[in-house]
Amino acid sequence: AQSVTQLGSHVSVSEGALVLLRCNYSSSVPPYLFWYVQYPNQGLQLLLKYTSAATLVKGINGFEAEFKKSETSFHLTKPSAHMSDAAEYFCAVSDGGGTSYGKLTFGQGTILTVHP
Amino acid sequence: DAGITQSPRYKITETGRQVTLMCHQTWSHSYMFWYRQDLGHGLRLIYYSAAADITDKGEVPDGYVVSRSKTENFPLTLESATRSQTSVYFCASSEQAGKTQYFGPGTRLLVL
Numbered sequence: 001a002q003s004v005t006q007l008g009s010h011v012s013v014s015e016g017a018l019v020l021l022r023c024n025y026s027s028s029v030p031p032y033l034f035w036y037v038q039y040p041n042q043g044l045q046l047l048l049k050y051t052s053a054a055t056l057v058k059g060i061n062g063f064e065a066e067f068k069k070s071e072t073s074f075h076l077t078k079p080s081a082h083m084s085d086a087a088e089y090f091c092a093v094s095d096g097g098g099t100s101y102g103k104l105t106f107g108q109g110t111i112l113t114v115h116p
Numbered sequence: 117d118a119g120i121t122q123s124p125r126y127k128i129t130e131t132g133r134q135v136t137l138m139c140h141q142t143w144s145h146s147y148m149f150w151y152r153q154d155l156g157h158g159l160r161l162i163y164y165s166a167a168a169d170i171t172d173k174g175e176v177p178d179g180y181v182v183s184r185s186k187t188e189n190f191p192l193t194l195e196s197a198t199r200s201q202t203s204v205y206f207c208a209s210s211e212q213a214g215k216t217q218y219f220g221p222g223t224r225l226l227v228l
Contacts, residue, residue: 004158009156032214034216036219041222042221042222043206043219043220043221043222044159044206044208044219045219046216046217046218049216051214090158090159092159094214095214102147102210102212102213102214102215102217103149103161103164103174104149104159104161104217105161106151106158106159106160107158108156108157108158109158
């Protein structure tokens with residue numbers, strides 16, 4: 001079984017500060033890992049994904065994440081927060097296919113607040 | 117470029133009524149998924165489908181029924197709605213297993 005833990009249901013940063021959203025996973029097979037962002041009253045939008053290529057993954061809007069197998073982590077970072085980054089962020093894990101059809105297991109989400 | 121759409125966007129119903137939430141995608145993706153989003157739980161998988169006429173249960177399937185007679189449609193039916201099914205429901209699709217899932221805008225369901 002797969003699981004995802006996002007540390008911190010709420011994170012608050014100042015505009016221009018570093019954003020760090022934490023995600024740890026468990027998986028019995030090499031995982032595919034995803035970060036999605038959800039703006040108020042909208043669906044989820046893919047930020048970035050790791051599918052066993054480069055361990056440092058760059059996504060949209062200046063976000064990036066590093067896959068660390070030894071730590072079973074896939075933390076999301078952005079060097080300088082912008083007001084428009086305020087949203088809820090979800091980390092998700094998939095086994096990449098097989099009998100599970102690549103279904104996603106999500107973390108509980110982290111709400112990012114950006115202060116002026 | 118419609119992508120993936122859900123209808124209705126908002127629905128209020130009463131306990132015991134049958135409700136069907138619609139999901140339609142224009143990409144001809146093989147895989148489709150239904151999730152519900154609740155505070156403190158993130159998104160949880162209800163049902164998924166690998167192709168027309170192939171469906172399977174996810175993490176929280178009780179009280180829900182799905183069908184997939186056409187590749188582009190994946191309706192979710194609450195046979196007898198309960199208050200615990202008040203939630204936001206998201207449909208998603210992907211081209212292949214393990215590929216990126218693309219999400220619809222969601223349906224907010226309130227069961228009174």
